[in-house]
Amino acid sequence: MPDALDPTLDEQTFLRGYDPAAYPQVAVAVDIALLTIRAGQLQVLLVERGAHPFQGSWALPGGFVRPDEDSDAAAARVLTTETGLTADDFHLEQLKTYSDPDRDPRMRVFSVGYVAFAPDVPDPVAGPEAANARFLAVADLGLSLTDVEDELAVALAFDHGRIITDAVERARAKLEYTTLATSFLTAPFTLGDLRRIYEAVWGRTVHPGNFHRKALAADGFVEPTDQRGAASTGRGRPAQLYRPGPATVITPPLTRPE
Amino acid sequence: MPDALDPTLDEQTFLRGYDPAAYPQVAVAVDIALLTIRAGQLQVLLVERGAHPFQGSWALPGGFVRPDEDSDAAAARVLTTETGLTADDFHLEQLKTYSDPDRDPRMRVFSVGYVAFAPDVPDPVAGPEAANARFLAVADLGLSLTDVEDELAVALAFDHGRIITDAVERARAKLEYTTLATSFLTAPFTLGDLRRIYEAVWGRTVHPGNFHRKALAADGFVEPTDQRGAASTGRGRPAQLYRPGPATVITPPLTRPE
DNA sequence: CGAATAGTGTCTGTAAGACACTATTCC
DNA sequence: GGAATAGTGTCTTACAGACACTATTCG
Numbered sequence: 414m415p416d417a418l419d420p421t422l423d424e425q426t427f428l429r430g431y432d433p434a435a436y437p438q439v440a441v442a443v444d445i446a447l448l449t450i451r452a453g454q455l456q457v458l459l460v461e462r463g464a465h466p467f468q469g470s471w472a473l474p475g476g477f478v479r480p481d482e483d484s485d486a487a488a489a490r491v492l493t494t495e496t497g498l499t500a501d502d503f504h505l506e507q508l509k510t511y512s513d514p515d516r517d518p519r520m521r522v523f524s525v526g527y528v529a530f531a532p533d534v535p536d537p538v539a540g541p542e543a544a545n546a547r548f549l550a551v552a553d554l555g556l557s558l559t560d561v562e563d564e565l566a567v568a569l570a571f572d573h574g575r576i577i578t579d580a581v582e583r584a585r586a587k588l589e590y591t592t593l594a595t596s597f598l599t600a601p602f603t604l605g606d607l608r609r610i611y612e613a614v615w616g617r618t619v620h621p622g623n624f625h626r627k628a629l630a631a632d633g634f635v636e637p638t639d640q641r642g643a644a645s646t647g648r649g650r651p652a653q654l655y656r657p658g659p660a661t662v663i664t665p666p667l668t669r670p671e
Numbered sequence: 672m673p674d675a676l677d678p679t680l681d682e683q684t685f686l687r688g689y690d691p692a693a694y695p696q697v698a699v700a701v702d703i704a705l706l707t708i709r710a711g712q713l714q715v716l717l718v719e720r721g722a723h724p725f726q727g728s729w730a731l732p733g734g735f736v737r738p739d740e741d742s743d744a745a746a747a748r749v750l751t752t753e754t755g756l757t758a759d760d761f762h763l764e765q766l767k768t769y770s771d772p773d774r775d776p777r778m779r780v781f782s783v784g785y786v787a788f789a790p791d792v793p794d795p796v797a798g799p800e801a802a803n804a805r806f807l808a809v810a811d812l813g814l815s816l817t818d819v820e821d822e823l824a825v826a827l828a829f830d831h832g833r834i835i836t837d838a839v840e841r842a843r844a845k846l847e848y849t850t851l852a853t854s855f856l857t858a859p860f861t862l863g864d865l866r867r868i869y870e871a872v873w874g875r876t877v878h879p880g881n882f883h884r885k886a887l888a889a890d891g892f893v894e895p896t897d898q899r900g901a902a903s904t905g906r907g908r909p910a911q912l913y914r915p916g917p918a919t920v921i922t923p924p925l926t927r928p929e
Numbered sequence: 930c931g932a933a934t935a936g937t938g939t940c941t942g943t944a945a946g947a948c949a950c951t952a953t954t955c956c
Numbered sequence: 957g958g959a960a961t962a963g964t965g966t967c968t969t970a971c972a973g974a975c976a977c978t979a980t981t982c983g
Contacts, residue, residue: 649961
């Protein structure tokens with residue numbers, strides 16, 4: 414193997430002789446930010462680390478990519494193992510890859526970050542790796558996602574704070590032009606339920622009347638069922654119940670206020 | 672190390688004992704789709720592979736991530752080495768990571784895909800790795816990016832066709848709401864030049880009059896210089912010359928036709 | 930002059946957001 | 957009735973896209 418620091422070796426010769434097998438060992442992991450709405454808040458599934466490094470800190474569920482699977486499959490496997498959900502219960506998509514050489518003190522670990530969206534889960538299930546697993550409100554993590562600076566920050570392991578920030582921004586953007594919001598709900602739901610998803614993810618109030626009209630105007634976003642249900646809070650006029658429609662993008666988009 | 676296929680080992684015990692250092696060797700590479708506009712066409716920089724696998728096929732410039740750099744730095748290094756450009760000459764951003772276990776027949780290689788945007792480069796510079804490097808029109812690669820099916824497909828190595836497809840889609844989307852288009856130009860430029868960038872990337876004609884008004888209405892997109900230049904084709908009224916403004920996003924967005 | 934490109938004026942349809950109002954339930 | 961939620965009507969402003977027109981150059 415050529416020595417990268419040998420000054421007598423020119424760039425061209427170095428590159429030709431470059432052999433990845435001669436590199437220090439690297440690993441590729443996945444980390445998943447599973448977002449859900451609980452108690453009107455956007456929450457993320459975190460596991461408490463039982464081992465060093467970052468023992469006692471909260472971390473995203475994750476694991477190494479195995480030889481026979483791609484990173485999508487690894488993320489789905491980790492999530493089903495960790496939560497007991499099946500792949501049909503959540504929507505999963507790749508965010509980006511985090512590659513700081515020092516992000517894991519043990520060795521070089523590249524992490525492919527994922528974001529997943531799920532309806533309110535019965536209750537967090539502690540997976541095999543985790544001493545403890547729970548949903549925590551994203552607003553309580555001190556991630557400067559909101560206009561006001563938060564104070565009660567939680568100690569997050571590795572660069573998982575950044576992954577969660579990126580996941581939330583992805584969710585906020587995709588609510589505008591896709592039908593993603595229905596992934597946070599189980600059918601049937603009311604348009605009030607749907608509006609509260611938008612409010613929780615965006616951290617903004619949304620005008621009920623205008624939202625109602627725009628959600629119905631977006632073709633294939635929601636389909637009426639033949640039922641009416643109690644108003645979401647128990648008071649008020651019972652609302653029409655809907656289920657997700659066949660569309661995946663919504664036109665015109667539901668734009669974020671401001 | 673636990674044996675992943677040992678049926679007597681339960682999942683929990685397996686995961687606890689899981690040691691990434693005992694995995695088969697994996698490598699992490701970057702591959703960069705450098706897009707530019709030449710002769711009114713969207714083109715991508717490709718290098719002809721001199722070695723197996725895919726000898727003689729065209730591939731994106733790429734290379735392995737070194738121990739002391741993150742993937743962004745690796746992509747910038749590969750691009751400057753391969754083209755002679757400096758980091759200020761192009762805009763670089765991460766696309767996504769490609770992780771099919773069989774994407775490279777030699778060993779397990781994860782590839783972090785990048786897209787870069789550059790103004791028309793003096794001429795492609797063959798890098799140390801490449802027997803031959805050149806820009807090829809994206810429309811000639813047979814990637815089903817256009818409405819009509821293309822025929823003259825070029826043999827692309829690995830999964831680089833997919834990376835190029837993703838890069839083009841990223842470029843198309845970002846032209847709508849960012850000032851990315853100016854990355855394809857060198858100052859000073861006319862609004863006609865800018866419009867032709869949009870037309871080449873989108874593969875659609877854009878109404879000259881409306882484009883003119885909308886580009887000027889987007890605050891900070893372009894700034895007038897105190898010069899006028901010849902009309903882009905040499906005929907017609909000389910146009911006002913502009914340079915890029917300070918904005919990075921444009922409001923209201925320049926939406927794609929259809 | 931005609932051809933070509935630059936740039937402006939103006940109209941129409943659509944949509945966002947604000948506001949007000951009606952409808953239906955529980956207490 | 958009052959409070960609360962569901963749902964509709966309507967007004968104003970903004971903008972996209974179409975079209976027509978003027979402005980300035982070359983040959």
